[in-house]
């Protein structure tokens with residue numbers, strides 16, 4: 001594929017105007033002013049388009065699109081116990097597959113090329129990822145409320161073993177399986193210790209929820225005499241590459257310690273606002289040197305999977321709480337939504353537009369009303385663009401979405417089947 005005369009915005013917000021980008025064998029192989037010689041197959045006129053790196057949704061639960069809008073403006077406990085848990089009790093692999101397909105379709109149309117997920121029936125999620133062409137780090141959520149059981153006794157353990165065997169690095173590496181202890185408050189230190197040992201043995205990365213609510217944070221210090229972050233560290237979890245979602249209630253000492261352990265925070269500002277969990281101190285974390293990626297969390301608590309919205313919210317929120325309009329500038333937010341997410345997933349040759357990197361990118365339409373005029377491409381991408389600005393989404397050099405059409409997903413069937421599943425569940 002050859003895209004000519006296109007404006008390329010890097011993950012760090014650097015702009016190259018009117019360059020030619022050639023993609024071969026799923027990777028960027030030439031980026032420059034010269035049109036490279038050779039037969040590149042499809043040729044796309046890029047004038048009028050902006051190329052950005054594919055967006056990486058660093059924290060979600062994709063099948064929960066099935067519960068989108070089912071219980072809003074409710075207290076967290078009531079929402080969980082009266083709405084979410086009863087539906088989850090009835091879920092089957094079939095429901096999870098169609099809910100995943102719906103969420104993936106939504107993400108592809110929003111320019112997301114990779115996501116990190118934590119849920120169950122993960123083989124059904126993996127199937128949807130393989131068929132749709134997107135990338136994902138998939139974690140089977142691990143929780144335990146039975147004191148007689150160890151990690152090895154749990155269904156999550158056997159499902160994880162099977163997942164590693166069947167799906168780890170499958171689809172040309174598009175799927176990576178992660179270990180995913182749900183959180184401190186849904187596990188125990190010995191379970192966390194066993195998960196850490198398991199992850200070390202299988203060379204897995206870890207996804208976990210951390211200090212999302214004040215209640216969680218206070219109850220943990222009451223229970224263990226230390227913060228949830230310390231519990232994770234003392235159980236060996238932070239010895240692995242970790243993505244910790246939320247991190248709203250971290251202490252200054254937690255931030256310092258997590259920088260030492262190189263933990264990536266998956267900041268989910270819209271979910272935190274909607275569930276009234278609080279506001280993560282992103283500027284403080286960033287200035288301490290912490291790695292920060294961006295996530296939507298699930299469609300049940302957001303209520304969409306739109307990373308353009310998430311970028312905008314992250315930037316506005318950081319400015320609003322610090323009373324500093326210079327806080328979290330557009331270039332930092334774009335990096336969080338792209339390269340930082342790819343690195344958190346262990347995808348070192350992804351998340352930016354560079355020669356040799358995997359060709360995960362999005363083409364935005366410069367002529368859409370929300371993109372005109374264009375005094376600053378970076379500003380338009382972070383503060384003005386939305387899903388409607390996305391013209392094309394490409395993963396590993398393969399076009400998944402173009403001009404409103406899905407090339408790998410039968411969207412009418414997905415919508416039909418999702419409605420069928422929901423009618424059986426709710």
Ligand SMILES: [Zn+2]
Nearest residue numbers: 209245297298
């Ligand atoms: Zn979550």
